[in-house]
Structure formats: C-alpha cells, structure tokens
Amino acid sequence: MSVTASSDLNVGVPAINWQSDDMKSRRKRRYAADRRLQAYGLVAIIFALGFLAILISSLVYTGNSAFTQSVATIEIDLSTADIDRTKLADADWRGVVRGALRAQLPGLSRSDERKYFEMFTSSGQFIVRDAVVADPSRLDGKSTFVIPLADPFDQLAKGQVNRDTPESQRRVTDQQIGMFDQLVGKGIISRPFNWALFFNADSRFPELAGLAGAISGSFWSLLVCFVISFPVGIAAAIYLEEFAPKNKLTDLIEVNINNLAAVPSVVFGLLGLAVFLGWFGMPRSAPIVGGLVLSLMTLPTLIIVTRVSLKSVPSSIREAALGVGASKHEAIFHHILPLAMPTIMTGAIISLARALGESAPLLLIGMNAFITSPPDGVFEASTALPTQIFMWADSPERGFVARTSAAILVLLGFLVLMNGIAIFLRQRFERRW
Amino acid sequence: MSGYLIAFLALAALSMAYLGNSRAKATHNGAAGKIHSRPIYHGLNVAIWTAVPAFVLLLVWLVFQSSIVNHLVLSGIPGSENLDASASSILMSEVRQVASGNLFKEPSPEVKAAADHFKSLQGIAAYLMAAAVAVAAAIGAFFGLKVIGSRYRARHSVELSVTLFMMFSSLLAILITLGIVFSLVFEAFHFFTKVPFTEFLFGLRWEPQIAMRADQVAGQGAFGVIPVLYGTFLISAIAMIVAVPTGILSAIFLTEYSHPRFRAVVKPLLEILAGVPTVVYGFFAVLTVAPAIRDLGIALGFEASPNSALAAGAVMGVMIIPFISSLSDDAFAAVPRAMREGSYALGATKGETIRKVLLPAALPGIVGGVLLALSRAVGETMIVVMAAGLIAKLTVNPLDAVTTVTVQIVTLLIGDAEFDNPKTLAAFALGLVLFIVTLILNLIALHTVRKYREKY
CATH class of the missing domain: 1.10.3720.10 (MetI-like)
Incomplete structure (x- = not known):
C-alpha cells in the first residue's frame, strides 16, 4: 500500500486530537492496565516467596525446640550398689536408677512415686548400663549420669505446656508439675544441646529418637x-x-x-x-x-x-x-x-x-x-x-x-x-x- | 563375600596394570625396538582383561545363585513338587528364616533339614563363586600379559573396551524404560487375570481393602479406577490453578519489568521452592495449610475435611510455580526481539506488547511447560500421601477428601508385599495407568516445546 493510497483512505476520518479528554482518559486507562499487569506479577512473586518464608519460619518455629533436650543430671554412687562386675549387663540397673531418683525427692508414697518416675525416660536404666559398660571405672565411686526427661515433661520444661489449662486436658498432672518445680529448684534439670538427635538411632520414645x-x-x-x-x-x-x-x-x-x-x-x-x-x-x-x-x-x-x-x-x-x-x-x-x-x-x-x-x-x-x-x-x-x-x-x-x-x-x-x-x-x- | 571379591578384583586389576606397564616398558627398551602403544595402555589393557570378565561373571553368578540354590533346596524337601508357586515361596522364606537363626517356633524336621541343606549349599556356592571369579581373573591376566609385545596395538584394544562400555551405558536408558514397562505390564497382567480389565477401567468404586477377606471374590467393582483418576485430576487441577497464573505472571515480571539486580536475587529464591523435598511440603501441608483451610472453612460456614483436596493441591501448586516460571521464561526469551520492538514502534505500552504479542508468540512453549508441570503434578507422591485422603470419592467439592493414583500405590505397597494378592497387584496396574498418562503428557509437551524452538 502506498503512502498516497493510505492518505486517500484517511480522507473521511477526522484528525485525532491527542490532547482531547477522551484520548487522555484512554491513555490513562492503557497505562493503568500496564501498571496492573506489573502489579499482578509482583503479587505473584510475593505470594511465592511469602509461601517460602512461611514454610521455613514455621519449620524453624516448631523445630527449634527439638535441638535442645531437658535432662536430669543425677549423681549415682555405684560403689555401694550391689553390682556383679563379671555380669555388668545383667545387673539391676532399673533398681539403681530408681534408687538414685528416689534420693532426689525422698518420702513419696508408692503411687506418688509411680507418677514421679513417669517424668523420666523409661530407658534410663539402659543409658546408665551402657555408660558403665563403656567405662567400668565408674563403678568405683560417685559419678554423674544424664537422664533425659520423658516427652511431656520435656515440653513442660520448654514452656510448651500451659499451666493454666485444666488438669484433665494436659498430659502432666498438677502434682507432677509440683515435683518438676522442686527438681528445678534443686538445679538438677538442665537443657543442653540435643546431641542425641544426631547420634541416636530411631526410637519409639521421642526423647531418645535420633537421626x-x-x-x-x-x-x-x-x-x-x-x-x-x-x-x-x-x-x-x-x-x-x-x-x-x-x-x-x-x-x-x-x-x-x-x-x-x-x-x-x-x-x-x-x-x-x-x-x-x-x-x-x-x-x-x-x-x-x-x-x-x-x-x-x-x-x-x-x-x-x-x-x-x-x-x-x-x-x-x-x-x-x-x-x-x-x-x-x-x-x-x-x-x-x-x-x-x-x-x-x-x-x-x-x-x-x-x-x-x-x-x-x-x-x-x-x-x-x-x-x-x-x-x-x-x-x-x-x-x-x-x-x-x-x-x-x-x-x-x-x-x-x-x-x-x-x-x-x-x-x-x-x-x-x-x-x-x-x-x-x-x-x-x-x-x- | 561379593564385597571382598570386588575389592580383590580392584586390587588385582591395579597390580596387573602396574605389571603390564613395567613389562611394556621393558619391551620398549629391549631388543624388539619401539612399541606401538604407550606402556600405560598395555597396563590398562591387562587390567581390563583381568577385572571386567571376572566382574561380569560375578554379577551373573549373583543374579542366578539364589534361584538355583532355592530350586535345589526345594527339590530336597519331600512333597514340595506338589506345591504351587506362592506356597513354595512361603516355604522357602521359612527355610531361610530358620537358616539365619530367627526361630519363632520349633521348625518341623523337614524344614530343619532343608535349612541345613540351604546353609551348606550357600557355603558351597560362595566358595565356588570365589574360585570361579579368581580363575576368570587369572585367565584374563594371563592372556593380557601374554599379548604384550612391540606390535600389539594396546591403545586400540583399550579404546574399543571404553567404546563398548559407553555404548552399553547409553543403551541402559532404553533398558530402564523396558524394565519399567515389562515389570508394570507383567504384574498388571497378573492383576487382570484376577480382576476383569473392563471392571478396572470403568468401575466407579475403588475399595481395595475389601478384597483382602478370603471369602471376597475380587472384581465386584471394588477395583474401579475412575474415582482414583478423578481424584488425581481434581488435585492436579487445583495445583495448576495455583501454579499457572502465578508462574506465568512472575515470569512476566522477572523478564519484562524487573531490574536485572532484582531478578538475580529473586530467581534463585524462587528456584529454592523447586529444590525443597516433597516430603517437606507434605509435612507443611499437614501441619499448617490443612488446619488453616479447615479453620477458614469453619469461619465461613463450610464443612472442610482435615485432609481436603484443596490443601494438598494448593501446596503442590506452590511447588510447581518455579517449574512453570522458568519454562515460561525460556519461552519469552525465545521470542525474537524484532516482534517486541515492532510492537513498541506502533506505540503499544509494555503491557500491551506482553499481552498481545509476547504471550501469543510464546504460547506453544508455555503450553508445553504447563503440560510438563501437569505430568509432574499427576505423578507427585509425597504431598498427597501425607495430605490427601485415602478413600476414593467422586466429588467436586475441593474441601472434601479425595485420593490419588500415587496415594493408592504407596498405601497398597507399604508394609508386606506378597506378589499374589490382587491388592498388591492393583498397585502395579495403577502404576501402569500413571506411567501411560504421564508418558502421553510428556511426549506431547516435549514435542510442543521442541517444535516451537525450531520455529524461531
């Protein structure tokens, strides 16, 4: 199409006044559409990155507490305990551990004592046994052992159990909280880095499970x-x-x-x-x-x-x-x-x-x-x-x-x-x- | 045992390489004059002759040993000729348990005798294998060392071996596909001898658990694949609704609007979304997204299931965003500059250029990317295993729980896998369906993307 032909075609068309209000508002609309598209793109990116941020922060929020583990540090005098040195693995480790725990809070009744022992991991005997088998010199006198708290009390120590909720809706009783506070008062509860997470294998008990x-x-x-x-x-x-x-x-x-x-x-x-x-x-x-x-x-x-x-x-x-x-x-x-x-x-x-x-x-x-x-x-x-x-x-x-x-x-x-x-x-x- | 043998072969190859190398050097300096190949090639050649045939023999032996031993042990048990395949495999596993010392109850004398037989055969087999491998290595080393001489073209021989290894490696890709197809078709065929093919393809009920009862006749409509496929496509559709607009819009922003420095920071961050393992997304969907959607549903007056299709689909969609984003990115980049500049020259704004020129021109590439993403959503497993439901349901409500092909495959196969009940075999039939669906999607997508690339 030649130039003259196109100008011939335009003869009947009135010249466009680009400064008219019509054209101004049209331009405005076009630029607004452009900015809208840009905004949509930005929103899409913010959505994706926001999701990533929520993902990571929620994992850090729920996961950070597992990097520490509440433990009770207890001194046990094994020289007085009745242990057959030739058969270390078969000794009454359960009795040894329970005796040592009993010494921390003496004078509990039988049923109270059961509640008290629930606070510690049920595998404490094996931890003590393995430590002694690895180092028999521990039999000769007092030595300290680290016994992890059971999962509900680990959470109590980390402040994840609300003490104001009614007793029936918690996994720890008021009495156990009282005993826990006594132990904290004695200074035997601490919260070191949870090396067990890296060096233990899997377990049915959260406090012992590792990777x-x-x-x-x-x-x-x-x-x-x-x-x-x-x-x-x-x-x-x-x-x-x-x-x-x-x-x-x-x-x-x-x-x-x-x-x-x-x-x-x-x-x-x-x-x-x-x-x-x-x-x-x-x-x-x-x-x-x-x-x-x-x-x-x-x-x-x-x-x-x-x-x-x-x-x-x-x-x-x-x-x-x-x-x-x-x-x-x-x-x-x-x-x-x-x-x-x-x-x-x-x-x-x-x-x-x-x-x-x-x-x-x-x-x-x-x-x-x-x-x-x-x-x-x-x-x-x-x-x-x-x-x-x-x-x-x-x-x-x-x-x-x-x-x-x-x-x-x-x-x-x-x-x-x-x-x-x-x-x-x-x-x-x-x-x- | 085989580990020691492999170590032995590696050591033998190394020492033979050294021996061959020094012998070739001696020949080189000797009376016969210059040798054709450098000494190291003679050494390598001897090493290959020593280790490779022996290694292949070892692999073949390992593949066939257990079935031959099983056959010998079974033929030694009186009355075992009359057992069918599954009964004899149960008997064999019992024998193996007894042989390895895992006693749950006192075994019958026949089983005990068979276990002893099994143990002695295994011992003999191990010695025979070691001897055979050692002899093969020795023969190879002997011939390898014998051929060293001034005229021997050791380099050509080594290069031929390398080429053969490379050809085998590239054929492996086809072997893997054949392996997938054969194993799926083989097990699915077994399934279809128990459940009619049409029931599977057109049945509207999927209740595989029922068939576990002994008195249940399989194929009463409990293995209809339609609701499972429907659930898969519902969740994939939700994922695509989340991912496609977000992915394309973010690609538009990153390629057309953003500052290069912004792009350099944001693009890798988006790619992180694709690198997060799917099990993490699954956990996040269960822990955070599903409860949030449930609370929102309750607040708005809807009944939301705890494992709603919406939660799984939405999280899956986010996972796919970077995939669509980077494929659209490629598609936009492939549009010639001239088209873009022509549009600007006519006075179009950036947005108009994108909508009316870039998008239509890049559409085939984007469609290919979307199809690839769809195939990925259909085959995605962990998110749905953790966050979607187990019961197959034909519903359009995204707040309801549906199940998917991959969820069913995993739940049917977790735990013990006996290859003779329809429940286990159904997983392979589902796997075949999944493979075919994703294969078709992939082929169309790869074809579109490739054809489109050639166009510009």
Missing part, C-alpha cells in the same frame, strides 16, 4: 547411587554426544532419556520393587536397593547435564588435539572431559541433592522400617532421611512434631551444603569460553 540411622542410611544409598550413576552417566553422555551416529536408534535413545527424566519417581519405586526385590531377590529396606533405584532416577538428568557441558567446550580444543595426532578417545578423555568436568560435577552434586530428598521410591522398597540401630553397610536394613521424616510425621506422640521439623531442618541443611558446594565449584572452576 543417626537415617543419616547413615541416606549416606550409603547416595554412595551406591553415585558409584553407579556417575561413571555410567558420563559414559552414556560422551557416547551420545561424540560417537553416536545419527540414526533411528540414537534418536530413540534421546527421546527415551528426555522422557525418563520426567517419569514420576514412584514408578521407579515400582520398578525397584518388581525387579530388584521380586526378581533378583535383593534384601528389603537395604541401602543398596535404594541406591540402585535412585541411580536409575538420577541417570537421565545426569546424562542431560553432562551432554550440555560437553557441548559447551569449544570445538577448537578437539580440533587442536586431533591436529597434533591424538586419537578421538585421547582428544575427549585428555582434553574435552577435563575441561567439562567442573560443570559435570556441579550437575552431579545437584542431582545427588535431588536424590537425597527423594522419598516415594524408597517407601516402596521398604526403607521406612522401624530400625533401632544404624546400618553398617549397604546390605543392612535402614531408613533414609526423607523416609524417617515421613515416619515421624505419622507418629502420634506430640514430641515427634518438633522432631520432624528438626529432622527437616537437618535435611535442608544437608541440601544447602550440597548445593553450596555445587555453586562454589561452578564459580571457582567453571570456564567461560
């Missing part, structure tokens, strides 16, 4: 996952990127890998259950099966990441190597792969962090068993961090709510650490071409 089993189970699973998926992933990526001919088969492999990366994780759990447990007869709940399933899951992502980082190495490097007489393998393994390695490592660590947080496939292969000792290897039954969180979240005891949040904070801590290492590697070693 040691879950952490080592996760460690073994991730080790298996890394040992399998890292070499296999890199090898597959190198083949597809550098060697594979372009044909139907490699196209199929490529579509396959992209699709596998988006298959729901629970399906990998079904695969592990049917193949590794059902057909190969591998042990249930074992980190080796967990690691295998996780490695199948991380493999596609790892292949994709490795291919991208191989692609980013300029082809001049390859050509220079080939030019001075290197074979294709030498060019790749001596030059291209080392240059791509920082990016590959970053991707591998991030995929491992993903695998660490994954729980659905582990549930299906039974890594949610109740196991009270940390595993010593990849063939022993164990839990993993996320499945432990899932189990604790299902536990009815009040004390497990705080423990679950604390366990989540520990898991998030590991994830932050791993991602931090990945970011550090990227910034320190990555080359920009």
